[in-house]
Amino acid sequence: MRRTAGLVVFGWASAAATTGVAYLTLGSEVVPIAVGFLLCLTFAVLLLLLHRALWLTVLSAVPALFVLVGAVQYAPEAALEQRGVREKVVIVADTAAGTSSDNHRFTLRGTDGKELEEKLGFNGDAWAPKVGDRLDVISDPEGAVPMEQAEEVDAAGRLGGLVGGTVTWTLMAVLAGWRGHVRRRRGRDSLAYQLL
CATH class of the missing domain: 2.40.50 (OB fold (Dihydrolipoamide Acetyltransferase, E2P))
Structure with a gap:
């Protein structure tokens, strides 16, 4: 239970940290993408260790993409909406x-x-x-964020993708914790069962 809760907290903290880095480095996408990618990869490894099955870890790449794109693009688009x-x-x-x-x-x-x-x-x-x-x-009057077409700026949509990806990560962590617990109780924690 503690490991599952820890993974959920890590997922939310990863999304928040990537968004924070994107705010701190407005105008540069390289740093938040690198930080977000490493945090998403770490989440996937932790999910694999909790669940001991590869399929759920592979599926976690889809919400990870929403988290990464949402976190990296939300900050500049919010800046354009607020002060643009x-x-x-x-x-x-x-x-x-x-x-x-x-x-x-x-x-x-x-x-x-x-x-x-x-x-x-x-x-x-x-x-x-x-x-x-x-x-x-x-x-952007401050010049930190590149100009965009007004119809392309959608901070709420980026935030929705970010939150949706993080909520999906939460559900996957709960599923992984539950299945991992059931597998350990049934004695299927051996290497032969780990990738099934």
Whole structure:
């Protein structure tokens, strides 16, 4: 019971720690991704030790992805929602226009006719805006978070994914603790049974 509770607490603490690191390193995704990945991997190893079966550990990768993505992306999107400046803009140039690159950097003009200093980044060709398109963008006045299209900013959705992944981890930890307890009582704690 204590090991199961400890794993649940570790899962919630991992999600909180990754989110905290993402807040502390706004503008850089490398550090929170690395920290979150290590914590998610540690959770999976602890789940394997508690349950002694590989299948549940493999399944825990799905909620781990929600925890990682939600924690890493929630902080910058929340910062944009809280302090960001929303503007209507027109795309006047695209660095990837006429090239085979799908890494777009759009030059934008505001409603006042002036070009914005910051460029809007967009990766991929599917659904990429074109020169002349009108967009709503949100930019960070402090410059810590890159500009994004307003419709792409969804802090509540990221938080929902983060909480949903963490709750699923909790259910998996409880299941692992219960099954591990039952297996030990039945004497199936040998190496022959550990991966079944």
